[in-house]
Amino acid sequence: xxxxxxxxxxxxxxxxxxxxxxxxxxxxxxxxxxxxxxxxxxxxxxxxxxxxxxxxxxxxxxxxxxxxxxxxxxxxxxxxxxxxxxxxxxxxxxxxxxxxxxxxxxxxxxxxxxxxxxxxxxxxxxxxxxxxxxxxxxxxxxxxxxxxxxxxxxxxxxxxxxxxxxxxxxxxxxxxxxxxxxxxxxxxxxxxxxxxxxxxxxxxxxxxxxxxxxxxxxxxxxxxxxxxxxxxxxxxxxxxxxxxxxxxxxxxxxxxxxxxxxxxxxxxxxxxxxxxxxxxxxxxxxxxxxxxxxxxxxxxxxxxxxxxxxxxxxxxxxxxxxxxxxxxxxxxxxxxxxxxxxxxxxxxxxxxxxxxxxxxxxxxxxxxxxxxxxxxxxxxxxxxxxxxxxxxxxxxxxxxxxxxxxxxxxxxxxxxxxxxxxxxxxxxxxxxxxxxxxxxxxxxxxxxxxxxxxxxxxxxxxxxxxxxxxxxxxxxxxxxxxxxxxxxxxxxxxxxxxxxxxxxxxxxxxxxxxxxxxxxxxxxxxxxxxxxxxxxxxxxxxxxxxxxxxxxxxxxxxxxxxxxxxxxxxxxxxxxxxxxxxxxxxxxxxxxxxxxxxxxxxxxxxxxxxxxxxxxxxxxxxxxxxxxxxxxxxxxxxxxxxxxxxxxxxxxxxxxxxxxxxxxxxxxxxxxxxxxxxxxxxxxxxxxxxxxxxxxxxxxxxxxxxxxxxxxxxxxxxxxxxxxxxxxxxxxxxxxxxxxxxxxxxxxxxxxxxxxxxxxxxxxxxxxxxxxxxxxxxxxxxxxxxxxxxxxxxxxxxxxxxxxxxxxxxxxxxxxxxxxxxxxxxxxxxxxxxxxxxxxxxxxxxxxxxxxxxxxxx
Amino acid sequence: xxxxxxxxxxxxxxxxxxxxxxxxxxxxxxxxxxxxxxxxxxxxxxxxxxxxxxxxxxxxxxxxxxxxxxxxxxxxxxxxxxxxxxxxxxxxxxxxxxxxxxxxxxxxxx
Numbered sequence: 015x016x017x018x019x020x021x022x023x024x025x026x027x028x029x030x031x032x033x034x035x036x037x038x039x040x041x042x043x044x045x046x047x048x049x050x051x052x053x054x055x056x057x058x059x060x061x062x063x064x065x066x067x068x069x070x071x072x073x074x075x076x077x078x079x080x081x082x083x084x085x086x087x088x089x090x091x092x093x094x095x096x097x098x099x100x101x102x103x104x105x106x107x108x109x110x111x112x113x114x115x116x117x118x119x120x121x122x123x124x125x126x127x128x129x130x131x132x133x134x135x136x137x138x139x140x141x142x143x144x145x146x147x148x149x150x151x152x153x154x155x156x157x158x159x160x161x162x163x164x165x166x167x168x169x170x171x172x173x174x175x176x177x178x179x180x181x182x183x184x185x186x187x188x189x190x191x192x193x194x195x196x197x198x199x200x201x202x203x204x205x206x207x208x209x210x211x212x213x214x215x216x217x218x219x220x221x222x223x224x225x226x227x228x229x230x231x232x233x234x235x236x237x238x239x240x241x242x243x244x245x246x247x248x249x250x251x252x253x254x255x256x257x258x259x260x261x262x263x264x265x266x267x268x269x270x271x272x273x274x275x276x277x278x279x280x281x282x283x284x285x286x287x288x289x290x291x292x293x294x295x296x297x298x299x300x301x302x303x304x305x306x307x308x309x310x311x312x313x314x315x316x317x318x319x320x321x322x323x324x325x326x327x328x329x330x331x332x333x334x335x336x337x338x339x340x341x342x343x344x345x346x347x348x349x350x351x352x353x354x355x356x357x358x359x360x361x362x363x364x365x366x367x368x369x370x371x372x373x374x375x376x377x378x379x380x381x382x383x384x385x386x387x388x389x390x391x392x393x394x395x396x397x398x399x400x401x402x403x404x405x406x407x408x409x410x411x412x413x414x415x416x417x418x419x420x421x422x423x424x425x426x427x428x429x430x431x432x433x434x435x436x437x438x439x440x441x442x443x444x445x446x447x448x449x450x451x452x453x454x455x456x457x458x459x460x461x462x463x464x465x466x467x468x469x470x471x472x473x474x475x476x477x478x479x480x481x482x483x484x485x486x487x488x489x490x491x492x493x494x495x496x497x498x499x500x501x502x503x504x505x506x507x508x509x510x511x512x513x514x515x516x517x518x519x520x521x522x523x524x525x526x527x528x529x530x531x532x533x534x535x536x537x538x539x540x541x542x543x544x545x546x547x548x549x550x551x552x553x554x555x556x557x558x559x560x561x562x563x564x565x566x567x568x569x570x571x572x573x574x575x576x577x578x579x580x581x582x583x584x585x586x587x588x589x590x591x592x593x594x595x596x597x598x599x600x601x602x603x604x605x606x607x608x609x610x611x612x613x614x615x616x617x618x619x620x621x622x623x624x625x626x627x628x629x630x631x632x633x634x635x636x637x638x639x640x641x642x643x644x645x646x647x648x649x650x651x652x653x654x655x656x657x658x659x660x661x662x663x664x665x666x667x668x669x670x671x672x673x674x675x676x677x678x679x680x681x682x683x684x685x686x687x688x689x690x691x692x693x694x695x696x697x698x699x700x701x702x703x704x705x706x707x708x709x710x711x712x713x714x715x716x717x718x719x720x721x722x723x724x725x726x727x728x729x730x731x732x733x734x735x736x737x738x739x740x741x742x743x744x745x746x747x748x749x750x751x752x753x754x755x756x757x758x759x760x761x762x763x764x765x766x767x768x769x770x771x772x773x774x775x776x777x778x779x780x781x782x783x784x785x786x787x788x789x790x791x792x793x794x795x796x797x798x799x800x801x802x803x804x805x806x807x808x809x810x811x812x813x814x815x816x817x818x819x820x821x822x823x824x825x826x827x828x829x830x831x832x833x834x835x836x837x838x839x840x841x842x843x844x845x846x847x848x849x850x851x852x853x854x855x856x857x858x859x860x861x862x863x864x865x866x867x868x869x870x871x872x
Numbered sequence: 873x874x875x876x877x878x879x880x881x882x883x884x885x886x887x888x889x890x891x892x893x894x895x896x897x898x899x900x901x902x903x904x905x906x907x908x909x910x911x912x913x914x915x916x917x918x919x920x921x922x923x924x925x926x927x928x929x930x931x932x933x934x935x936x937x938x939x940x941x942x943x944x945x946x947x948x949x950x951x952x953x954x955x956x957x958x959x960x961x962x963x964x965x966x967x968x969x970x971x972x973x974x975x976x977x978x979x980x981x982x
Contacts, residue, residue, distance in 0.1 A: 601980035
């Protein structure tokens with residue numbers, strides 16, 4: 015009774031134990047640490063000023079703290095002690111990671127200035143580390159000393175009180191110093207020693223692993239080489255000769271550059287956390303399935319970051335040392351784990367937890383000539399029955415020491431082996447799985463050791479689904495229930511009876527029944543030959559379509575009939591999961607077309623609508639409140655250079671009086687339309703085509719006008735750029751009679767200018783506008799009731815595009831051959847003698863090489 | 873005499889190129905990552921939006937190019953940027969139609 019109670023208590027206690035972490039020992043069972051105790055012991059000797067002037071040790075120690083600090087779901091807590099040594103030993107604090115991460119990093123940073131110890135006393139360092147670990151109750155694998163030194167036990171001042179505690183004597187011969195150090199560390203202790211026991215004994219008693227990380231100068235000096243020569247024989251015996259009487263658990267690594275030191279500390283941290291080194295190609299080539307991974311860590315060289323694909327989840331990671339926790343959800347997806355990066359991965363580690371197990375417990379039937387064994391390599395969730403295949407792992411197996419041939423059955427997703435000889439003795443089966451990929455030696459991922467007992471009862475045949483694993487809509491899926499005997503017995507046969515109807519349910523408990531499985535023949539008999547399957551035709555009837563992952567489970571009974579005709583029931587109404595089928599609804603075509611049309615249309619129309627709205631917003635007239643208008647009368651007189659075929663006119667204001675501010679009127683309207691004195695109107699024109707540019711349409715009361723900007727139209731209006739501002743608008747009135755009219759002819763006009771000009775400037779600007787507009791009116795075009803731009807003296811050819819008129823530019827064309835005005839006012843009645851002076855306000859009136867549009871026919 | 877020349881706008885063309893390439897590249901990646909037609913891969917709506925972005929970039933290019941071509945110093949490069957932009961926009965839009973089809977197919981199975 016007490017034994018049962020003890021067992022119950024033990025089981026309950028085990029169930030309540032918090033998650034612990036596995037530390038794999040060589041050849042033994044994993045050791046689980048609740049807390050990983052790490053002591054970071056950093057050299058503080060003065061020699062660091064020479065060997066590590068840039069403080070690489072601080073950088074490496076920071077990486078170590080960061081690598082020990084990831085927030086992983088089931089990782090052990092880390093207790094990190096930070097200490098320094100030189101002549102003496104100083105412990106600066108204990109930090110629980112990841113909680114105290116920042117404090118620990120700050121403490122590590124202070125070591126940049128800690129390099130003033132005279133001695134580098136290894137005996138003191140190891141004794142203090144032993145004293146640190148001795149009170150901690152934990153297995154050796156859970157206690158780690160990370161020891162950074164520049165590599166030389168050096169007693170410049172053996173008479174220092176701290177060093178005297180070890181009982182050093184004054185020696186000068188290097189060999190004698192080595193012998194003394196060796197005696198103090200490994201024993202037997204010399205007569206002069208003040209230690210109670212050799213240091214090695216204290217280390218072993220405290221029970222911890224030692225990682226010595228030695229930073230050497232690339233070009234060591236004579237003194238440095240001498241000190242190394244003194245120290246190395248002792249360190250060799252300590253950690254490099256496993257069988258030596260002075261050996262302690264640990265390793266010693268020598269590095270010469272900062273990156274290697276960072277690498278060593280990173281590796282040490284990962285080992286302390288119980289992760290296994292894996293070839294980095296396994297990660298970059300995608301040779302790992304997520305169900306066996308609990309966390310990943312690696313260092314990144316080059317590149318800005320890495321992207322991890324964990325099923326549906328994508329993890330963007332940045333930094334030099336990357337640690338990623340793999341969640342239960344990631345593992346349940348059983349997807350390929352892959353790292354994509356432009357950089358290079360180094361020091362790759364993973365916390366892998368895989369099981370190599372039998373799909374069904376194998377039975378060695380005493381009368382069988384061969385027995386098939388199905389092995390599954392997968393995550394630790396027992397429900398996973400589909401194995402990782404040869405694309406990711408390789409399996410080796412032996413039966414009683416003899417190699418077994420293993421093959422992967424892609425249909426059933428299992429590894430199969432056949433034990434060929436019948437035996438009355440149990441068989442020792444050993445199998446191990448290793449990751450494939452990478453040039454590094456393959457590491458064992460999982461092992462299986464089992465003793466297969468011989469049974470007088472034959473095993474039941476295995477069942478699986480042969481058919482499509484994905485189905486759309488409702489209807490019938492044709493397939494078969496595959497029955498596979500596990501043993502070969504000559505003359506024997508199996509008879510299997512499957513339930514005439516099995517309910518297929520979704521993996522989600524809320525899904526309920528989603529389909530029905532009906533075998534066409536519920537019973538089949540077949541010979542007992544290992545791995546020779548027979549198929550029982552069956553239909554999977556999906557009555558209501560759904561988007562679910564369905565589990566196909568079959569209830570069956572099986573009878574084994576031996577050669578003598580004796581029947582043995584090997585399975586009685588057992589239920590087996592034989593497949594997982596992904597069911598998908600068939601698409602609603604109407605909805606599909608509607609959605610597709612909507613998306614396609616909007617992908618074309620949305621941008622156009624946006625552009626049109628942008629046009630409408632940008633393509634507005636200038637604010638009328640920023641403008642003023644000057645109504646005036648214009649005299650049109652024939653130019654002295656006019657000929658019968660090419661007439662042009664000179665314009666002048668009448669009467670030629672100075673402009674008064676009182677003459678100015680405001681421009682009424684909005685940014686869509688201006689209304690001006692004299693019946694002139696400027697309207698915005700927004701084109702329906704989004705690509706076209708908005709423009710302004712200028713019209714007048716008589717229906718026929720000429721403007722200093724824009725292009726005349728057939729109907730007598732003018733199209734001007736939307737940015738129309740300073741311009742002269744002239745109402746030509748009854749143009750058809752102009753040639754008969756008295757020369758000069760006076761017509762009403764309005765001049766629009768921006769506010770803020772002085773009267774003098776206004777007169778100058780008006781003068782220029784008059785000069786420009788005059789040549790635009792030709793006699794012939796006027797007779798036809800229109801005006802046209804003056805043809806320029808030359809046009810561009812060759813590679814230039816044909817320039818468009820003012821649209822978009824807003825600059826009025828310049829008169830190429832404008833007549834010179836007389837020095838007096840008026841001037842239109844006096845013959846001009848040269849080109850007019852150009853006011854300074856418009857030194858460059860516009861490009862002279864405009865191609866004028868043809869004058870529209872009347 | 874002046875050697876000043878005006879070329880087509882490069883920035884919208886670069887944006888158009890990037891959007892088009894991203895839209896097209898998103899198709900095989902989304903197909904590879906998709907596990908079932910009943911699941912929508914996030915790259916599909918992203919790809920569709922990128923296709924719309926390509927069309928927008930094309931319009932932007934055309935607006936800028938039209939404005940630039942009004943300059944008498946405008947020079948049409950030998951590689952004909954208007955034709956290139958048109959082909960890119962068409963490719964981006966067609967790729968966005970592919971993404972739209974996947975989205976519509978997913979929607980039709982809900």
